[in-house]
Amino acid sequence: xxxGKDIVSISDLTKEHIDRIFEVARGxxxxxxxxxKSKLLDGYILANLFFEPSTRTRLSFETAMLRLxxxxxGFTNPSATSLTKGETLADTIRMIDAYSDVIVIRHPLExxxxxxxxxxxxxxxxxxxxxxxxxxxxxxxxxxxxEEFGHVEGLKVTLMGxxxxxxxxxxxAVALSFLGADVHLLSPRSLKMPRHVLREMKSKPEIHxxxxxxxxxTDVFYVTRIQKERFPDPTEYIKVAGSYAITGDTVKKMKKDxxxxxxxxxxxxxxxxxxxxxxxxxxxxxxxxxxxxxAILALVLGVI
Amino acid sequence: MEEKxxxxxxxxxxxxxxxxxxGMALKVLKIxxxxxxxxxxxxxxxxxxxxxxxxxxxxxxxxxxxxREIDKxxxxxxxxxxxxxxxxxxxxxxxxxVPEIVKGIVKCMNPRCxxxxxxxxEPEFKTISIEPIVIKCKYCGREMSGEDIVENII
Numbered sequence: 001x002x003x004g005k006d007i008v009s010i011s012d013l014t015k016e017h018i019d020r021i022f023e024v025a026r027g028x029x030x031x032x033x034x035x036x037k038s039k040l041l042d043g044y045i046l047a048n049l050f051f052e053p054s055t056r057t058r059l060s061f062e063t064a065m066l067r068l069x070x071x072x073x074g075f076t077n078p079s080a081t082s083l084t085k086g087e088t089l090a091d092t093i094r095m096i097d098a099y100s101d102v103i104v105i106r107h108p109l110e111x112x113x114x115x116x117x118x119x120x121x122x123x124x125x126x127x128x129x130x131x132x133x134x135x136x137x138x139x140x141x142x143x144x145x146x147e148e149f150g151h152v153e154g155l156k157v158t159l160m161g162x163x164x165x166x167x168x169x170x171x172x173a174v175a176l177s178f179l180g181a182d183v184h185l186l187s188p189r190s191l192k193m194p195r196h197v198l199r200e201m202k203s204k205p206e207i208h209x210x211x212x213x214x215x216x217x218t219d220v221f222y223v224t225r226i227q228k229e230r231f232p233d234p235t236e237y238i239k240v241a242g243s244y245a246i247t248g249d250t251v252k253k254m255k256k257d258x259x260x261x262x263x264x265x266x267x268x269x270x271x272x273x274x275x276x277x278x279x280x281x282x283x284x285x286x287x288x289x290x291x292x293x294x295a296i297l298a299l300v301l302g303v304i
Numbered sequence: 305m306e307e308k309x310x311x312x313x314x315x316x317x318x319x320x321x322x323x324x325x326x327g328m329a330l331k332v333l334k335i336x337x338x339x340x341x342x343x344x345x346x347x348x349x350x351x352x353x354x355x356x357x358x359x360x361x362x363x364x365x366x367x368x369x370x371x372r373e374i375d376k377x378x379x380x381x382x383x384x385x386x387x388x389x390x391x392x393x394x395x396x397x398x399x400x401x402v403p404e405i406v407k408g409i410v411k412c413m414n415p416r417c418x419x420x421x422x423x424x425x426e427p428e429f430k431t432i433s434i435e436p437i438v439i440k441c442k443y444c445g446r447e448m449s450g451e452d453i454v455e456n457i458i
Binding site for chain 1: 412414416417418419421422423424425441442443444445446447
């Protein structure tokens with residue numbers, strides 16, 4: 001069901017696909033931690049094409065491939081490639097396709113991964129295209145919730161912060177709604193979830209502007225960074241950012257088993273004193289990126 | 305009693321695009337790429353009374369439409385009919401149909417969409433709603449409707 005499959009958008013995956021990825025990812029955890037050795041992808045080559053800088057995603061794909069005994073080629077600086085000579089993305093992909101077994105692409109333009117998937121014979125995994133999709137992030141986010149609670153259905157999940165420009169929250173909101181979560185959206189009015197995302201969601205989410213409305217009964221807080229450059233007035237930014245931050249004090253009002261997630265990097269929206277509380281899951285969440293990507297690589301390469 | 309007079313003359317050969325939403329006739333011409341001297345007689349009737357309210361009509365003599373052009377009209381006039389006239393008689397009546405896949409007719413309005421780069425692909429959209437018409441870019445996922453579609457007809 002997976003061999004050769006492109007993973008461009010989370011909507012390319014059915015519930016069965018997602019369950020299968022999670023099942024394989026669970027088995028990958030000891031290998032991801034380095035406790036067990038694997039040669040599962042020995043002899044396979046991953047092409048990591050980063051047309052735009054990224055640390056976390058790129059490194060976690062590299063770790064995933066290396067932990068499974070595979071090899072990597074690629075670039076992180078497109079100015080050193082023939083793209084600067086005016087080569088089309090389609091041509092670059094056709095060439096890399098001949099050199100590798102699987103392609104991972106991060107590109108500043110929306111739809112670039114879909115184009116790459118059309119021109120490549122080998123499977124293409126989207127590692128983020130502009131403001132568009134970032135399906136492996138969505139998968140690791142949902143995996144984190146499933147590992148904590150055993151399920152997604154019925155959980156109250158509050159997505160908060162910058163819901164307008166934050167790429168990860170768009171596909172996450174849609175995926176959560178299809179998996180039966182009770183989705184709540186908390187953001188300043190100027191950074192509300194775009195209407196097209198609301199339209200794609202299976203059920204209508206509840207919308208809030210005050211954290212007090214959701215703080216006591218939310219199971220999962222998914223916090224995103226509010227960027228300074230979105231506000232022309234710096235004092236307005238400080239005021240807004242402050243009212244959507246999780247601090248040691250806010251944590252005290254949460255349910256005992258509520259968890260806090262964040263796609264990282266975080267700045268001020270979660271204060272450092274929260275890190276040591278039982279609610280913090282963002283570093284564990286970042287770790288889950290490795291077993292999830294290992295599972296995806298092994299599945300699309302058809303070795304399991 | 306209203307006087308029954310034909311306001312627009314019958315044509316001998318050509319096409320009559322009827323049931324265009326009021327005010328959209330000029331946009332239909334834009335979609336068909338008709339501007340300046342077309343070399344044949346073109347008649348536009350706007351704000352014409354019909355059974356179901358008001359409509360626009362376009363008549364073009366000595367010109368026929370291929371399916372691609374008909375699909376284009378459907379994007380702004382989903383209820384239009386295209387009548388093919390030969391020797392003053394309607395020999396074929398074609399009701400426009402919004403295609404499920406809109407390929408190579410409209411370009412994506414998102415300047416950051418990969419289809420707006422110099423790449424060897426045709427822009428492609430999926431129709432996600434017919435009334436009102438909404439299409440969604442296959443590549444970047446941007447949804448377009450109304451005026452945005454008209455502005456981006458290729």
